[in-house]
Amino acid sequence: MTALVVIIIVGLIGGCTASIGCSIKIFRWLPLAEAIKAQLKIISSPHAVVNAKLGGQKFSDDVMSSVIAFFTLFILSFGLLTIALGQTSLSLKTSITATWTPIANVGPAFAPEIGPTGAFDAFPTPAKWLLTFGMLLGCLEILLVFV
Structure with a gap:
């Protein structure tokens, strides 16, 4: 179970800026951090003037807003899709890894219902439709789908 959690976390860390895979790209993790x-x-010193900076340059409010919006929509989409897949009679582990695969655009899913070839053909039809929507979210960078 620990190995599975590590694999999912690493898959969520993401790829580089121009890559088409690996969910939350590195250029979004840095401004968030x-x-x-x-x-x-600011919480520890409420009267201090603090700016989020990276490499000595201040992040604009637009950048911070878009990064926070992306993370919020990503986590919300991940959670809702996992819950929806759970409602189609899939186990929790299957729902989480099946959601992770299309939204994070990483490839493998881990569960007994998913065959050794990685096929989702044993899933119920509503689950396949949900995963299709998840694939659109993952491939089109979530914000584009919601816009």
């Missing part, structure tokens, strides 16, 4: 660090400084 800086924004969290800046928020923690």
Whole structure:
């Protein structure tokens, strides 16, 4: 179970800027980490002026807003799709890894219902439709689908 959690986390860390795979790309993790660090400084010193910076340059409010919107929609989509797949009689482990595969655009899913070839053909039809929607979210960068 620990190995599966590590694989899922690594798959969510993502690829580089121009890659078409691997979910949350590195260029989104860095501003998020800086924004969290800046928020923690503001909480500890409410009167301080703190800016989120990377490489000495301040992030604009537009960049921070878009990164936070992406993360929010990603986590919300991941959770809702996992719950919806669970309603189609799939186990929790199957629902999580089946959601991770199309949204994160990483490839493998791990569950007894998924054959050794990685095929989802044993899934119920509603689950296949949900996974199709998840694939659109993963391939088209979530924000584009919701816009």
